[in-house]
Amino acid sequence: MRECAFNAGLINNRFSEKLQFTTEPEAAAVYCTNNTLKQHNLAEPETTFMIVDCGGGTVDLTTRKLLEDNTLGEITERSGDFCGSTFIDKEFIKLLKHKVGNEAVDLLIERHYGQLQHLIQEFCQNAKIPFNGDEPGFSYDLDLEESAPVLLQYVTGSVKDLMEEKEWMIEIDFNTIKSLFDPIVDRIIKMIRIQLDNSSKSEKCSAIFLVGGFSQSKYLQKRIKEVFIDLVGNISTPSQPDAAVVRGAAIYGKSLHQSKSLKSMNKFKCIIATRVLKYTFGTKVSPKWKEGDPPERRTSHGLIHKFRRIVERKTEVEIDQEIDVGQYAPIVPNQTKLSFDLYYTKEQDAVYYDEPGVEFLGEFLIDLPDVELGTKRICKLSISFGDMEIKANAINKTSGQNYQTKFKFNDF
The missing domain is CATH 2.60.34 (Substrate Binding Domain Of DNAk; Chain A, domain 1)
Structure with missing residues (x-):
């Protein structure tokens, strides 16, 4: 990354200290320290909290402790996995292949990728985002003729006959959408459990903060709370969780600048004190x-x-x-x-x-x-x-x- 920044002309010296790095969950932890902890009356030294940064591609976890001088120490090593929200989209594509055939969807991907993306956006707007797991009667009818008309020409044989009988409609009911979410959500829950087990050897976690775009999923929030609310008293999502990383990175960068400019006076420390x-x-x-x-x-x-x-x-x-x-x-x-x-x-x-x-x-x-x-x-x-x-x-x-x-x- 430093080499890329230098080649792009963002820094004049390849080893310039004006370019600094942080991780997304760490930046989110900085943001929550300055905002969410205070909102939940947890801004006390020795408070331990976990950040679960749920993005599109990855989910990353870090567990931090608020120290006496309002800096952050890390309790256990960070973890992450490829189980972000786009993997639910991949499960949707598997469902589509099951309904109209592998070859038809593969040809759509190869020749009309834009229509595939439109189809995924339709699924997200009408099924993935609204799904909360509380409404057994949830149902969404996906109209292939309207959302991806070019796909129809690639569907053949008995599959085509069946889809014509259904007027090219695919029903996504409660159990279907749940089956798309659960493999991904289960992996996130497993990661949280391991992170809690590793940190509980030395510290009790007081809060879990869900950040990132995927953290806005009501179903994800519901599942995590069902599993961990008895172990962790506060499980919440800050306002505008998708902006937590960017805001935290800005706060972190400002703390670095102040810590270096005031280093000789020993008045300020970088907000990150330790890492594992x-x-x-x-x-x-x-x-x-x-x-x-x-x-x-x-x-x-x-x-x-x-x-x-x-x-x-x-x-x-x-x-x-x-x-x-x-x-x-x-x-x-x-x-x-x-x-x-x-x-x-x-x-x-x-x-x-x-x-x-x-x-x-x-x-x-x-x-x-x-x-x-x-x-x-x-x-x-x-x-x-x-x-x-x-x-x-x-x-x-x-x-x-x-x-x-x-x-x-x-x-x-």
Whole structure:
């Protein structure tokens, strides 16, 4: 994203701190801290709340705690899945295929995508959005002849005869629309349950706030409240939930600006205090091969390449917290750069840098001036994982000079 912003001319310097990032559920949490918590009389230190950001493509969750200085700490690692509102549209397309045939719908998608989108919009306006799960008599008749007339020419055989008998009408009743919602809603409920289980080990969740466009679904709200109201006393949707992310991002950006401009006076802190890491990070080390190590991993120089953990998944880190990595020095006197590989995994640890589940993220490139000092340029490297971007700090142990450090992502 930073590379794209630079190429688009939004920033003049590729590493400019004027470009900052946050996640959608985190931005929503910032918005709810400044608005929704106060509305529900929950704006007290130690209050823990969950954000369920229900968008079109994904649903993302984060659980936060309001701290003494009105900043936010993260309780457990964020989670997300592809179960947003557009997946109900996909279930609708499956229903359509069941009614008129796979080939007919595939041809509609291939040759008349605009009419397919119109059909989906009709479904959303008349069935998906109004459905609340409280009216067993709910029914909507979809008129294919009116909404997608071009589809009719692709329907053949006995299916065509049956649809002509029905005058090209598809009835979407209560049970049908419920069957389209439930697989998606069940996945969201499962995610919330896991998030609650993970956070309840240390904190009790006081509120769940539903944000994002999909959160306006009355049926989604109803199902979540039915399942969790006995565990969480407050389950609600803020006003204009689809704008919560944008507004929260603006508040977050303002807090970053103020925290940097007032840093010397120590009057203001960034509103995000801590984050929980989703991955374990580490580097490649090459100790001497010893008896008991796999023979096939022994290099021609008698070494073995392994994974050395820097920080473990699920660790709560402060935004500006630097984790010591170690000391490095140039191998040859005229060396002008040091490189440091960074790997990540969803596991708590790993033995080898190339074992299944361990991925190469990229490398830090550290500029080494003062060539006249030769190999005596010992560099202390530390990495900050608390920000949305991974950053490194390299200091010359002898002179205290900060070396310029850049991160080069792996080209996937």
